[in-house]
Amino acid sequence: MKETFKAVGFFIMFLLSALPVAAADWSYDFETAKTDIGKLFHEHREVTLNDMVWKIYCVRNNDDKMDYANGKGSMRIYGTKASMDGMPYVEMKNNKEGGIGVVSFDYRAYEREKDTQTSWIVQVTVDDGQHWLTIGKPFTPTMEVQTFEAKANKENARIRIVREDYATFQWKDLGFTAMFNIDDMSITDASAVDPNVPAIDVESNNLNFGQVYKLETKTITCKLTYKNLTSPIKLRMDDNAAFSLSKAEIPVKDGENEDFVSITFAPSSYGAYKAVVTLQSGDVETFISLSGVGTRKPGEYEYSGGKGTEEEPYLISAATDIADLSEAVNDKYTYEGKFFKMTSDIDLSSVANLLPIGNNFGSAGATIKTFCGTFDGDGHTLTNLHMSYQGKEKIGVALFGVIQGATIKNLTIDNSSIQADALTGGFVGAAMGGKVLNCHLGENVTINSTHQAYAAGIVCGAFGDSVMISDCSSRASVSAVGMGVAGILASCGVVGNVVNRCVNYGELSSNAGVVGGIVGQVEDEGSVAIKDCANFGKITSPTNAGGIAALLSPSSFGPLNISNCYNNGDLDCYDNVHPITLPVTGEMSAIHIANSYYCSDKYTDEVQGATGKTTQEMKSDAFAKLLNNGRKGPWVRSDGVNGGYPLPSDTVSSGSVADNCVLVADDVTVPQYAYYRMFIKKYSGKLADYVAAKKRIVVKYESDNEDVVASWGNSFKTVAAGEANVKMRVAGSEAGSLNAFDENNVLDEVSFHVKVADFVDTPIPPVNISWGTGKSEAMATEESAGHQLFTESYWKMHPSVSEEAQKGIEVFLTDNFEFPLSMLYFNSQEELIASDLIVASWERVKTPVISPVCKLLKEKGFKDMGLDPETGQWLMYNQDMQTMATCGLVIVQNQSYYYLSLYYEPQVPAHIDNIGMEKDFPKISVSYSDSGIGITADGHVGQRISIFGINGKCLAQAVVRQGENFFEIPSKEPLVIKIGNCAPVKVIR
Numbered sequence: 001m002k003e004t005f006k007a008v009g010f011f012i013m014f015l016l017s018a019l020p021v022a023a024a025d026w027s028y029d030f031e032t033a034k035t036d037i038g039k040l041f042h043e044h045r046e047v048t049l050n051d052m053v054w055k056i057y058c059v060r061n062n063d064d065k066m067d068y069a070n071g072k073g074s075m076r077i078y079g080t081k082a083s084m085d086g087m088p089y090v091e092m093k094n095n096k097e098g099g100i101g102v103v104s105f106d107y108r109a110y111e112r113e114k115d116t117q118t119s120w121i122v123q124v125t126v127d128d129g130q131h132w133l134t135i136g137k138p139f140t141p142t143m144e145v146q147t148f149e150a151k152a153n154k155e156n157a158r159i160r161i162v163r164e165d166y167a168t169f170q171w172k173d174l175g176f177t178a179m180f181n182i183d184d185m186s187i188t189d190a191s192a193v194d195p196n197v198p199a200i201d202v203e204s205n206n207l208n209f210g211q212v213y214k215l216e217t218k219t220i221t222c223k224l225t226y227k228n229l230t231s232p233i234k235l236r237m238d239d240n241a242a243f244s245l246s247k248a249e250i251p252v253k254d255g256e257n258e259d260f261v262s263i264t265f266a267p268s269s270y271g272a273y274k275a276v277v278t279l280q281s282g283d284v285e286t287f288i289s290l291s292g293v294g295t296r297k298p299g300e301y302e303y304s305g306g307k308g309t310e311e312e313p314y315l316i317s318a319a320t321d322i323a324d325l326s327e328a329v330n331d332k333y334t335y336e337g338k339f340f341k342m343t344s345d346i347d348l349s350s351v352a353n354l355l356p357i358g359n360n361f362g363s364a365g366a367t368i369k370t371f372c373g374t375f376d377g378d379g380h381t382l383t384n385l386h387m388s389y390q391g392k393e394k395i396g397v398a399l400f401g402v403i404q405g406a407t408i409k410n411l412t413i414d415n416s417s418i419q420a421d422a423l424t425g426g427f428v429g430a431a432m433g434g435k436v437l438n439c440h441l442g443e444n445v446t447i448n449s450t451h452q453a454y455a456a457g458i459v460c461g462a463f464g465d466s467v468m469i470s471d472c473s474s475r476a477s478v479s480a481v482g483m484g485v486a487g488i489l490a491s492c493g494v495v496g497n498v499v500n501r502c503v504n505y506g507e508l509s510s511n512a513g514v515v516g517g518i519v520g521q522v523e524d525e526g527s528v529a530i531k532d533c534a535n536f537g538k539i540t541s542p543t544n545a546g547g548i549a550a551l552l553s554p555s556s557f558g559p560l561n562i563s564n565c566y567n568n569g570d571l572d573c574y575d576n577v578h579p580i581t582l583p584v585t586g587e588m589s590a591i592h593i594a595n596s597y598y599c600s601d602k603y604t605d606e607v608q609g610a611t612g613k614t615t616q617e618m619k620s621d622a623f624a625k626l627l628n629n630g631r632k633g634p635w636v637r638s639d640g641v642n643g644g645y646p647l648p649s650d651t652v653s654s655g656s657v658a659d660n661c662v663l664v665a666d667d668v669t670v671p672q673y674a675y676y677r678m679f680i681k682k683y684s685g686k687l688a689d690y691v692a693a694k695k696r697i698v699v700k701y702e703s704d705n706e707d708v709v710a711s712w713g714n715s716f717k718t719v720a721a722g723e724a725n726v727k728m729r730v731a732g733s734e735a736g737s738l739n740a741f742d743e744n745n746v747l748d749e750v751s752f753h754v755k756v757a758d759f760v761d762t763p764i765p766p767v768n769i770s771w772g773t774g775k776s777e778a779m780a781t782e783e784s785a786g787h788q789l790f791t792e793s794y795w796k797m798h799p800s801v802s803e804e805a806q807k808g809i810e811v812f813l814t815d816n817f818e819f820p821l822s823m824l825y826f827n828s829q830e831e832l833i834a835s836d837l838i839v840a841s842w843e844r845v846k847t848p849v850i851s852p853v854c855k856l857l858k859e860k861g862f863k864d865m866g867l868d869p870e871t872g873q874w875l876m877y878n879q880d881m882q883t884m885a886t887c888g889l890v891i892v893q894n895q896s897y898y899y900l901s902l903y904y905e906p907q908v909p910a911h912i913d914n915i916g917m918e919k920d921f922p923k924i925s926v927s928y929s930d931s932g933i934g935i936t937a938d939g940h941v942g943q944r945i946s947i948f949g950i951n952g953k954c955l956a957q958a959v960v961r962q963g964e965n966f967f968e969i970p971s972k973e974p975l976v977i978k979i980g981n982c983a984p985v986k987v988i989r
Contacts, residue, residue: 026052026096027186033061033073034966039707041078044086046093058088064710064717068108068145068181072961076110079118079163079178082704084171090182091160099155099190100124105148109141110179112700112711115743117141118178119164119274121289124152134205137276137287138164141180155190164274164289167208170350176706198228198284209265209292214302217266222288227256229281235261240275242267243290252281267294269304270320296320301328304343313339313376319348322382326355334404335373342380342411349384356387356401356429361394370404370432377411377439385416390450395422396429398460404432405465414442422452425460425490426476433465436472441506443660444751445476453482456490456520457506466496471648474537475505475660483512486520486550487537493523501532501634501648504569513543516550516581517569522560529561532627532634532648538570545573546581547598564627564635566597568618568645579603580610595629619644640688640793660684660750661730665817667753671760673955674843675715677895678728678752679820681790681813683797687730687747694799695732697894698741702727709754714739714895718756727751739894762844762852765814767835768824769883771904775830779810787812787822794821797893818844821892825903834903838890842898845887848874850948850976853900857885865909875909882906922982932968935977943980 028050030037037047041060046053058078062069067076078088109117119140123132136150152159161182163169203223212218226233233250237243246262267273277288296302301324305315316322325340348354358371382399389397397420400408408427423429426441441457449455457474459467467489474487484490487504489497504517514521517535522528530548539545547567549560562581571577579598581591593609600612617623620637624646627635634648641647643662662682670676678701683691691697701716703709708722716726730748734740766785768778783789790813795806808830812822818840825834839845845853848864854876858864862876862885876885884905890897927934935945940960947956947967956967960979969975 025098025101025186025188026050027184028052029071030061030069030073030075030183030185031071033075037061037075039063041076041081042083052096053093055091055093056089057086058084059090062181064712066111066712068106068110068183070106070145070183072963074181074183076179076181077161078176079113079116079180080171081176087163087166087169087171089160089162089166091162092158095128095156095158096187096189100152100157100159101188101190102149102151102153103135103159103185103187104150105185106145106183107139107141107148108145108181109143110181111143112702112713113177113179114143116177117180120161120180121164122148122150122159122161124154124157124159126154126157129158132160134287134289135159138274138289153190153193157190159187165272165291168293170352175704196228198226198230198282200224200226200229200233200279200281200284200286202279202286202288205287206289207263207291209290211293211295212265212267213297214267214270214294216297217264218292219262219264221260221262223258223260224250224279225256225258226252226281229284231282233259233279233281235277235279237277237290238275240273240290242273242292242294243275243277245277263288263290265290265292267292269318270294270296270324271318296324296327299331301325301333303340306341308335308338308340308373310339310374313341313374315343316340316346316375317343319346319350322346322348322357323351323354326357329358329369329371330355332367332369334370336405338373339376340373341376342378345381345383347383348386348416351385353389354385354387354399356397356399358400358402360396360402360430368402370402371400371406372404374407374409375400375411376409379410379412381412381414381442383413383415385413385418387418387420389420392421392452395420395424395452396460397423398425398429399427401429402432403428403430403434406434407437408439409435409437410439412440412442413445415444417446417448419446419448419450422449422454422480422482423460424449424455424480426457426474428459428467429461431459431462431467433467435468435470437468438471440472441474441476443475443506445474445506447476447478449480449482451481453480453512454484454490454520455480456486456488457504458488458502460490462489462492462494462497462526464494466494466498467492468498468500469502470498470500471502473503473505477507479509481511483510483514483544483551484520485510485515485541486518487516487535488518488533489528490520491523492519492521492526492528494525495527497526497528499528499530499533503533503647504535504537507538507540509540511542513541513545513576514551515539515541515544515573516546517548517567518565519549521551522549527560529563530565531561531563533565534645534647535567535569536645538572540572541577543573543575545571545577547571547579548596549581560591561594562592562596563594564596564629566613566618566627568599568602568615570602579607595627597623597626618646640682640796641685643682661687661728661748663728663750663752664813664815664820665752667755668817669755669757669760670718670818670841672718672720672756672758673957674841675712675717676841677715677897678726678817679838679840680728680730680750680797680893681815681820682793684748688796690732690747691797692799697747698731698733698739699893699895700729700731700741702729703754708756716754718754721756721758723753723755725751726754762856763816763818764853764856765816765819765822765837767822767837767900767902768832769835769881769902771832771882773832775810775826775832778824778826778832782810782812782822782824787814789813790821819900834901836902837900838892839887839898839900845898845900847946847948847978848876853887877905877909879908884909922977922979924977924979926977927964932966933975934964934966936964937979938962940979940982946978948976948978 039060044057062074119138121134121138125132135152209218229252244264250259273292275290303314303321304317306313308314360368455478457476458472485508488502508515518533544551548565596610597613601615624635624637635646636649637646661680661684664679664681699714701711703711703724703726705724709724710717710719732742732745734742791811794811808826810824819837821838823836827833848854862878865875865877890899923939924937937960945960
């Protein structure tokens with residue numbers, strides 16, 4: 001019996017050893033993502049996650065507080081990024097052993113990009129990537145953490161995560177958007193298929209209808225198979241009228257069967273359409289993703305509505321409408337007598353290299369295609385217009401390449417670039433008669449003639465018939481290799497042209513000369529009247545540069561008039577440089593200059609026919625009155641608009657692009673590991689009006705190089721040495737919220753340049769502590785330090801502060817980015833009793849152990865007095881100066897600044913114990929490696945940890961998490977570790 005037992009046991013063991021070993025389910029919690037994935041998201045890479053190799057692109061580990069992570073690690077995927085060379089993806093390199101069963105993971109939007117998200121899908125392949133099948137529904141991340149879960153149940157398979165539009169996605173010339181995080185991913189093994197389990201399968205989970213002409217239809221019939229169902233299959237679809245189903249319910253039969261459903265796509269307008277069909281019977285369901293694009297039938301141009309009459313103009317509401325108008329004019333539709341009107345702002349990033357609306361492309365003798373209608377932008381903006389053409393047969397490039405008797409009005413172009421060999425403009429390349437009215441170019445616009453002559457901001461050239469350009473402005477950078485560059489009109493060869501109430505702010509340059517702030521070159525048979533115009537842009541030219549006009553060649557047809565104009569732009573020119581235009585002598589006697597001015601601070605020589613005025617004189621109401629010359633307008637001036645310089649009132653509305661905010665600095669150098677805010681020293685008219693109504697604004701920053709400067713909500717963080725361009729965006733707050741940025745109510749956008757260095761000195765401006773000094777003397781001291789009185793402007797920026805609260809406070813602008821404002825406080829006898837400095841970076845002042853400001857105070861004899869028990873901030877006292885120093889938090893322009901406060905304190909205060917500070921040092925353990933330092937502080941989870949270099953520079957900050965907190969600090973220098981309110985700890989490696 002015993003021997004028999006042994007034999008049976010051996011037989012059982014043999015059977016067990018003969019069975020195949022099942023592969024384990026796979027999962028990954030991303031806690032080691034920093035090591036496993038890293039941050040090289042610009043590269044196509046392979047990474048190993050829990051022994052499985054994945055191919056990734058536009059993917060990195062989490063890095064900041066805007067990432068979602070269930071723990072300390074997650075994966076960040078970029079929907080788009082700058083300089084992409086393919087679509088983003090996360091894909092298994094090899095088939096998973098055990099197959100693909102159920103795929104699940106958690107996901108959430110990256111906080112800064114919560115409004116730019118796109119749709120993603122999970123796909124499975126069983127033929128090494130030749131064909132991919134979508135599993136589950138497409139998903140679009142939001143700020144709510146959600147779980148994706150879908151069953152594939154495929155053997156010898158692998159999966160990938162891609163954008164839903166991967167087949168048509170155009171990745172070129174994009175910025176950083178649509179980022180989201182994935183965490184806690186798991187993939188079970190495929191399970192054996194039970195023949196009795198109910199199931200629904202469709203022939204294809206993705207139906208792409210391709211391009212279908214607007215108002216026409218395309219139908220696709222989809223085969224489905226089902227088995228073991230006991231209730232009918234119900235079909236339902238997202239609310240999308242462009243798609244329709246041939247049936248809403250399919251009755252079922254016993255066993256395994258098949259059926260068919262037809263889906264019809266009928267686009268009612270142009271653009272992309274998406275929908276999802278759900279097929280469900282009881283607990284069994286599957287999905288079909290639908291996509292298609294509505295397009296225009298060749299030769300038919302319907303736009304987004306309207307009839308083309310003045311009462312019912314053609315409506316322009318999408319990028320496809322602009323592209324259609326271009327194609328229509330190229331098809332020789334002139335639209336003479338027809339009207340167009342924009343109904344919304346339009347992003348043209350989806351239109352690759354727009355063909356100019358009207359053009360003279362082709363060899364000699366080619367037919368000129370002209371636009372002859374009226375195009376009304378209705379105050380809207382076109383963005384991301386990028387046009388680039390080469391060759392002498394493709395010149396005359398602008399939004400409207402050639403117009404004839406047309407009117408272009410009420411339109412702004414921003415964030416765009418236009419270039420061609422020659423004859424390049426912003427709005428019009430060549431005007432053969434017509435009007436351009438109230439059109440504006442933003443500062444993020446470049447216009448360039450790369451080989452030959454002529455480039456201008458508004459209209460490049462007037463030929464054949466005269467053109468009127470009125471109430472326009474340009475902040476664009478305009479350049480040409482050849483001669484003839486101007487902010488408004490580069491060249492004119494006909495008589496009767498008028499440039500009226502126009503302003504140029506943009507930089508202008510030419511390699512060959514003839515550059516004018518308003519008008520460039522007037523040909524022998526041309527004439528122009530330039531009235532009520534101003535130039536603020538810098539002009540760079542080897543010869544013949546004029547602040548208002550450059551080379552004027554009068555003809556027998558009529559005089560050239562410049563009246564009621566002024567120039568305050570810099571002229572960098574070697575020969576024939578003139579603040580207004582060329583001297584009026586001899587054969588140039590047909591040129592008439594009347595009531596025009598230039599900045600005498602920049603040009604000391606007398607200018608015939610014009611008068612010099614200092615900068616301060618130009619910033620006066622008296623100067624605006626001079627320009628109006630007895631008229632009621634158009635020149636107006638305001639301290640908070642255009643730097644105080646007069647503007648022709650109809651040129652730039654208070655909210656237009658030509659009246660952007662002015663920052664305290666546009667190029668800054670700052671140290672690593674610090675958070676900064678940028679002070680706005682002048683609001684745009686639109687922003688000023690919004691704030692005056694006591695409406696709340698929200699500021700956020702966007703960086704074009706997150707590896708150097710990271711966007712951090714209403715501040716920006718310096719991460720590593722290098723350079724970045726940062727855009728400061730100001731909007732209203734969303735209804736019902738305090739700090740939610742309303743993308744539908746953006747009030748202004750201004751960019752500045754940031755250079756991050758390892759160490760930057762703290763440039764603290766002088767602080768007035770002459771306590772008891774009279775108000776006039778104290779204010780004179782501020783002004784002698786180069787500080788500008790700013791009180792009135794400051795309170796206009798903060799209208800909610802009552803007049804009572806404003807009493808006794810004077811505000812000065814320092815023009816120091818790090819310490820933008822100095823504030824003086826006076827008692828009822830108007831004696832100075834306190835001074836504040838507003839500080840752009842908390843790290844400069846907040847932590848007394850390492851703060852550069854505190855170090856300077858100690859050098860000036862201030863003694864540490866502990867922490868203020870009410871504010872929790874440090875206190876320092878100088879007995880000789882009878883001065884107490886402290887700091888605190890203040891909200892300025894809805895951004896969180898710190899302030900350094902110095903105030904009169906005649907009594908020597910007692911030293912205050914560090915109330916709120918733990919007496920002991922933090923309980924931590926430290927480990928080192930070549931790449932950094934690991935700190936374990938489980939007794940302080942949730943508290944902030946800061947690591948400083950021995951020179952006081954903050955090297956890293958984070959919130960303490962359970963287990964080891966690793967910081968990439970390869971330097972071997974001694975470090976100071978500060979956790980919460982504990983005493984700082986110095987560690988030496």
